[in-house]
């Protein structure tokens with residue numbers, strides 16, 4: 001039975017000092033345990049401090065007790081603490097030097113021994129056989145198991161020091177070495193406390209062990225609190241993992257208020273921790289309500305692709321996974337963690353790929369079109385070449401076989417042969433022009449030109465043809481048009497094309513008018529118009545007549561000469577000069593073809 005009657009105690013300075021250190025040790029161990037949330041190292045540290053505190057607190061009562069039986073009673077209880085110091089020390093050191101696996105057997109053996117010793121402590125006359133009286137107070141007289149415990153303490157204490165020393169030698173990082181040196185000196189000084197047990201063997205040594213323990217306490221306190229328990233624990237590592245990971249992590253409580261964010265989250269959202277923590281997740285508008293709802297309902301929603309503003313006017317595409325945070329011990333949900341992985345680069349690459357695929361498809365279609373055009377080209381050209389050749393050959397054969405044919409018929413045939421040769425010549429010229437322009441083989445001249453001169457040259461060339469057909473050609477050119485820059489022959493070719501088309505598609509008695517005026521820019525341009533009173537062009541053909549071989553509607557059946565290259569060549573010439581060509585027309589209403597050429601700087605024409 002424990003006796004706490006104050007009349008049986010008188011506290012000496014020694015008993016008070018021992019009491020203070022014992023109580024301080026317990027408080028410190030418990031504080032570390034709570035502060036480090038039961039981390040592995042904190043639990044081991046706490047167990048050791050409990051063993052030391054049991055020793056010191058009970059011994060302090062023993063020093064203060066006035067009756068021998070009480071003294072013995074407290075020494076006995078204190079001895080329980082003493083026998084558990086070795087396993088506690090070994091477990092802590094093994095954890096610090098990360099050799100738990102290698103030392104597991106030793107720790108277990110130490111625990112088993114301690115249990116045996118504890119049993120021995122309570123066998124009367126075995127562990128404690130009586131008391132010594134010294135000038136400063138009493139000491140327990142140890143029997144042989146007590147001596148074994150002292151040996152046990154020495155052996156384990158030395159083993160612990162050796163383990164730390166080995167780790168110190170192995171370690172290369174200065175910070176780590178400094179830390180281990182601290183641990184080593186703390187344990188080394190703590191080790192001195194075992195000198196206290198000399199008194200139990202009858203050697204009169206003032207029991208200063210509590211002072212060594214106080215030093216050990218102070219140094220381990222500094223190590224654990226100031227150095228923040230920097231030995232790798234899952235808790236310390238988790239924090240580093242959180243801050244090092246490239247994904248953004250946002251942890252909210254069950255009400256959806258942001259509690260924890262990591263560095264990547266700040267980066268991705270362009271917001272500081274202070275702006276994020278404490279805010280309602282909904283007010284940030286980065287996680288859809290239904291995702292939050294799903295998690296809170298206990299689901300684990302599949303990762304979602306979301307677009308987050310990056311706070312700098314840009315966007316980040318993220319893949320967000322969400323799950324519950326549950327309390328390890330109670331298993332109750334305490335919050336929700338969202339982890340967002342930046343996939344902007346991947347999404348952009350995908351978009352680029354899609355665009356390329358689209359462009360490739362378009363290019364493919366264009367190539368197919370070109371391929372078709374090439375086939376058309378070959379068939380049109382061969383047809384157009386064959387027709388005049390067939391006619392020429394037929395007439396030449398007839399002339400050869402019937403030399404005495406009437407002269408007028410001969411003349412008619414020879415005229416046809418000549419016309420067909422002209423047509424062949426024109427066709428070949430057009431084809432050559434086209435291929436030269438398209439292959440870039442044309443040597444474009446560049447000179448200052450006068451619009452009026454170009455129009456005059458072209459109109460003069462076409463007038464006999466028009467007159468033949470009874471078509472009147474009139475010209476209205478504005479005064480003092482600005483000069484152009486370009487290749488005179490080519491621009492005359494464009495004009496001639498337009499004029500000869502106008503003659504071709506206008507019935508006898510029709511009219512063709514040519515006009516030119518300047519249009520203010522930029523760039524300032526000269527616009528030339530060729531209008532006729534001919535058959536006109538249906539709207540569906542207005543654009544396409546500028547394509548190669550495209551001839552409008554019924555011209556083929558009407559046997560109007562041509563293969564549909566003139567306008568295409570004209571467009572290429574005009575565009576080469578930086579201008580544009582277009583047509584306005586309606587069936588039966590005549591047509592007006594216009595082209596524009598930017599004027600050259602300075603000079604008039």
Ligand code: ADP
Nearest residue numbers: 501502505545551552562563564565566567591
């Ligand atoms: P071609 O005259 O050899 O057929 P073009 O490229 O010069 O080739 O003209 C293409 C088509 O445009 C003509 O076949 C015709 O259908 C139409 N076209 C061109 N000019 C006129 C015009 N002044 N009036 C009506 N149709 C025209």
